Structures are given as structure tokens and as C-alpha cells.
Ligand code: SF4
């Protein structure tokens with residue numbers, strides 16, 4: 355894992371497993387979704403290779419890594435990244451079965467050919483309805499936090515969210531069902547009112563998978579407390595294009 | 600009403616009777632005649648339909664796919680490499696399960712302008728991807744089959760596209776006398792197109808053609824498999840109703856047997872090759888030779904039961920392929936290979952010969968057919984086939 359946090363902190367966000375113990379290796383650095391097609395070249399691969407050479411030289415030695423990276427384009431940049439990881443803080447932590455975030459993975463139920471609409475067509479969802487299997491797991495990096503005090507109920511977040519995360523409240527607000535959110539930031543991008551949907555690092559929250567806070571209810575219950583909480587998060591929010599506009 | 604017209608005219612009249620909503624056109628020989636006649640029918644006020652001229656065949660087939668998705672009865676068509684230019688849209692039409700009806704004016708596959716003449720490989724290219732395929736041999740059959748095609752394609756048990764194959768030049772451009780039935784009868788035969796809960800409409804919110812990967816594709820194919828199997832029954836029902844309503848009975852919907860009872864040698868073919876072969880059968884029968892002909896109409900779904908019924912008791916089966924399947928199990932034609940496979944489970948397996956003939960539009964005359972029969976009769980007498988695949992008339 356590439357992170358600036360230490361293993362104990364990270365374990366609060368890593369789902370527990372029943373499987374045999376494993377070693378959590380943390381490579382110091384800005385976390386990323388490197389090697390995902392969106393950021394193919396942010397150095398994650400090189401850093402991970404450097405870390406492997408450090409902790410498991412029996413699999414891969416530093417020389418192997420260097421030789422490989424030198425065969426690619428921009429070799430010195432790549433080797434430097436691998437060396438960074440190799441030389442800097444590589445932290446190890448044994449993780450026992452059951453340690454971590456209590457979370458039970460439920461494989462989605464896939465319908466049989468007789469139950470599917472023909473041609474793979476998919477019935478549309480009604481408002482507040484969503485596919486129970488399309489949860490975000492523990493995968494999202496950022497979560498949307500809504501400032502209901504500023505919301506003008508334009509509905510754009512609801513309409514644009516690719517995962518139909520928002521519930522329509524009786525008084526016309528849009529409340530994210532965070533278990534389904536993938537953290538893509540589209541809602542924050544389309545919201546026309548600055549600082550009304552902010553994207554905040556998921557690791558700022560410890561409400562955990564499966565018991566995410568209900569933002570709308572929290573706001574309804576105590577607007578003053580919610581406002582303070584929102585303001586405390588504001589400086590930590592991701593800068594997204596709409597806020598620059 | 601009886602009229603004189605070409606094979607493609609006959610299809611155009613059927614489209615008028617079926618009251619199609621959208622057609623997209625892009626010119627290519629020999630299918631092109633149908634788009635001209637449809638345009639005239641629209642201009643003269645006999646048909647009210649959207650006539651969309653596409654930029655190329657890929658657009659052409661995409662247009663009808665989308666029109667079909669919103670509930671329009673559609674018609675499209677092409678020939679040879681034009682048909683293949685549309686292949687992405689063609690497979691999308693069947694995997695999305697839209698009952699588009701297409702005319703394939705069969706044409707050889709060559710670097711255009713290449714050959715204009717008939718060959719069946721263009722239509723056969725889609726034999727494995729969920730299109731129903733039918734071959735016709737007269738203008739009347741073309742008209743009737745077009746009506747039957749809509750009925751079968753749009754049946755909720757099928758919902759697959761149909762390709763109607765018509766031999767380029769020999770049928771697309773030859774004049775025939777044919778009957779145009781009254782629209783009232785067509786309305787009795789062909790219910791309105793109803794996509795049910797799959798109709799794309801603001802009042803019916805659905806997603807179609809989603810990204811599907813390994814989680815879904817097997818199930819989607821299985822649905823298509825079931826639909827293709829259902830089509831056999833639906834085709835039978837359609838021909839039965841057709842005979843009742845229009846008074847024209849095609850007998851067996853899938854194959855046309857011609858003097859096959861008691862035959863020692865049966866020739867098999869698709870399309871207009873039926874004409875010279877039937878003439879040869881008559882002449883040889885007059886001399887006392889026990890020969891017959893079996894014309895395959897529906898190639899997909901393949902009429903396995905009928906092939907076994909009509910061919911398993913015969914001494915020699917000689918298949919005339921106006922196509923080829925290079926590198927296939929016996930280096931023969933596609934029809935030959937399919938029939939051979941169908942007969943594998945038959946109680947009595949006949950000897951089999953394959954004539955590759957009539958490629959690129961080369962004519963097969965009744966003298967050619969008599970020659971082929973004589974070779975097959977010779978094999979029947981000897982009880983063995985000396986040359987399995989014969990490139991008939993190839994210049995040495
Ligand atoms: S971040 Fe993306 S997935 Fe989450 S609520 Fe916003 S638009 Fe939907």
C-alpha cells in the first residue's frame with residue numbers, strides 16, 4: 355500500500371479477512387490509484403517494485419528492478435522512484451485473521467438467463483431505488499459531504515451521479531447513500547453552488563463501511579452541529595474545478 | 600393484384616404492405632433496386648415511412664438498430680462487401696435483439712468494384728451470430744417471405760433479425776409476375792410491432808446495450824440460443840397461418856423437396872440454382888433416372904430434421920454450393936459441410952458430393968446440372984465417391 359499513514363491507522367480502513375495472516379507493507383508516499391488507466395504513469399508501479407525489493411528480495415532484487423526499469427522509457431526517473439521506496443520508510447505489520455474493519459463481502463447475485471431482460475437490457479431505477487449489489491465496498495477515496503444550508507435543490511447532483519447514490523428527501527434535498535458512492539466527484543463537479551458539495555478524504559471519517567452517517571438526517575437533527583462539522587471539513591476538501599471557477 | 604416486377608420490387612411491395620416505419624438506404628449493387636422502389640412508393644404516397652440515406656453501410660445498419668429500439672418497424676439491406684462493412688452494427692442488432700429485416704442481394708466478396716455477381720458468402724458471414732437466414736428463388740416467394748420474416752422476427756419468442764437472401768442479378772434484376780395481396784389480409788397475418796417492456800421511451804426507462812463482460816455474455820448468448828431454437832416452431836406457425844390467410848401453401852417451410860421420393864440421387868442447393876436443377880430433374884426423370892432436388896430455404900435455423908428426413912435414405916447427396924469455406928473439414932462449401940454434419944446422426948448416411956459452382960455470378964445451366972447429376976449417378980452405381988469436392992467448370 356502507498357500511504358503517508360502508519361499501518362495501525364490504515365487497518366481501520368482495511369476490511370478484515372478470514373484468510374491466513376498476511377503482511378501489510380506500507381510504502382511512504384502520496385496514495386494513488388497508479389496503474390489504473392486514469393493515471394498510468396504516477397510512479398506507483400516503480401515504488402511498489404522498489405518496496406518488494408526491500409521486503410522480499412527473494413522474489414525480486416533491487417538489481418532486477420533496476421534492470422527492468424532501465425529497459426523502459428524515462429529510466430532514471432523510474433529508477434529514482436524505485437530507490438525512494440527502497441530507501442525510505444517501508445513499514446511492515448503482521449495482520450491476523452479478523453483484524454481490520456468489520457466488513458463482510460457479499461458477492462453480487464447475478465440473475466440467470468431466464469430472469470434477465472432479453473439482450474441484457476436493464477430496467478431503469480425509480481427515485482430512491484438502487485441495485486443493492488452496486489455498493490462501493492471500501493474502495494472510494496473521497497466522499498461527498500453536502501452543505502444543505504446552501505443547497506438550491508437544483509437536482510443536478512442526483513441526475514449526474516453515475517451510481518444513483520442520491521435519495522430524494524421529502525423536502526426536495528438530495529442525500530447521498532454513502533455505501534453506494536464510488537467517490538468519483540461528479541456530483542461536486544456539477545453542483546452550481548460553490549462549496550456545497552465537497553469531496554473529503556475518506557480517511558477523515560471513521561464511521562466505517564456499512565454504517566455510514568446519514569448526512570441529511572444529521573443536518574435535520576442539529577443544523578448548528580452539522581454546520582460546524584462541515585466547516586471543519588472544508589479546509590480538507592479536494593480542490594475541484596468548480597471551486598476554481 | 601398481379602404485377603410484373605423484379606425480385607427487389609417484390610420485397611419493396613411487401614414493405615409497403617408491412618407498413619414499415621423506417622428504412623435506411625445506401626446504394627450498392629445488386630440490393631440497390633429495393634431502395635429505389637421503396638423511394639418511389641413513398642414519393643407516390645403508397646407508403647408512409649422515414650427514408651434515411653446513410654453515409655455508408657455501417658451508419659445504415661446503426662440507424663435501423665436505433666429505430667427498432669424505439670419501436671419502429673425497420674427495413675435495411677446491402678450486398679457483398681457493403682453488408683460486411685456494416686458488420687459491427689449487424690452483430691449489435693442481433694445481440695441487442697432487435698427484429699430488423701434485411702435484404703441481402705447476394706454478391707461475391709472481392710475488393711470493390713470486384714465482382715457484382717452472386718455468391719452466398721456475404722450472407723453466410725453472419726450465420727453464427729444470431730441472424731435468421733432465408734433464401735428465396737422467385738419474386739413471389741420474396742414478397743411472401745418478407746411478410747413472414749417480420750412475423751417471425753417480431754415474435755416475442757424470437758426477437759432476432761432476419762436476413763433474406765436473394766441471388767444477385769438472377770433474382771434481384773429479373774422480371775417476374777407476382778401477386779400483391781390486399782393489405783387487409785396482411786394486417787390479419789402480421790400483428791403490429793411490439794417491443795413490450797424493451798421499448799426505449801421516456802415513459803419506459805430502461806438501459807439497453809450496457810457494457811457486458813464475462814458476468815453477462817454467456818447468459819445473453821444462451822438467451823439468443825433459445826430464441827433461435829424457438830424460431831423453428833414460430834416459422835412453422837407463420838407458414839401455416841400464411842397458407843390459411845393468403846391461400847398460398849409452401850408446404851414444408853424450411854426446405855422445398857422436388858421429386859425426392861424414391862430418388863437415388865438428390866441434389867441440394869439454395870436460391871435460384873433451383874431453376875436449372877429442376878429442369879434437369881424433369882429431363883432425367885423422363886429418361887427414367889431416379890433423381891430429385893432439395894432446396895434449402897431456411898439456413899438459420901438449420902433444418903436438421905428435414906435434412907435427415909429427405910436425405911438419409913438416398914444413395915448419393917450432391918450439394919451445390921454457391922459459396923466456399925476455405926479450409927473447412929473437407930475443403931468444401933458451407934452448405935455441404937452443414938449437411939454432412941446434420942447427417943452424422945442419421946440412421947443411414949448417404950454418400951456425399953459437393954459441387955462448388957456458379958461463383959461470382961457464373962451461370963449454372965440445366966446442362967451443367969445434368970452433368971452434375973450424371974457424376975452423382977455414376978457414384979451411386981459404383982457405390983463410392985471418387986472425388987468428394989468438385990470445382991465445377993473451373994478452368995484448368
Ligand atoms: S462522488 Fe460520484 S458516486 Fe459519489 S455521490 Fe457523487 S457522483 Fe455519485
Ligand code: SF4
Nearest residue numbers: 505506508509511545
Ligand atoms: S447540485 Fe448542489 S445545489 Fe443542486 S441539488 Fe445537488 S447539492 Fe443542491
